[in-house]
Amino acid sequence: MPYKRLIPHCRDTQQLLSQAQDSNLPPLTRARVRVHLWTCTACTRFSQQLAFMRQAMQQLGKD
Template identity: 50%
Template sequence: MILRRTCKQASHLVLQAEDTVLPIKEKLALRLHLWACTACTRFSSQVRLMRQATARWRHYGDDSSGD
């Protein structure tokens, strides 16, 4: 199948999607893979969590609450 991706390819796409917009074909292939693969879905969630935590950490010292 033309949209079938391995876990290695899907992991690469998850990471690539953090930096750039994926082409529609790759976005669809990734979605299909994540629909069927629990491990890659978990990896995608972990990457999203790390991105959110890093963003919060980056702004951690920005709060000038008068300390």
């Protein structure tokens, strides 16, 4: 069985954050992403930008 990192790399985290916009991630995966976000400013910023874009798209849909 291949070794999985406890904390995913930035590229993996950003893909998972994007996937989380469309569907729920499994609990262990969510926890791994959360741990990564605690330690990575770039991915935290990416997550905030995704949330901002999602909110903006929802507002556009209301107009």
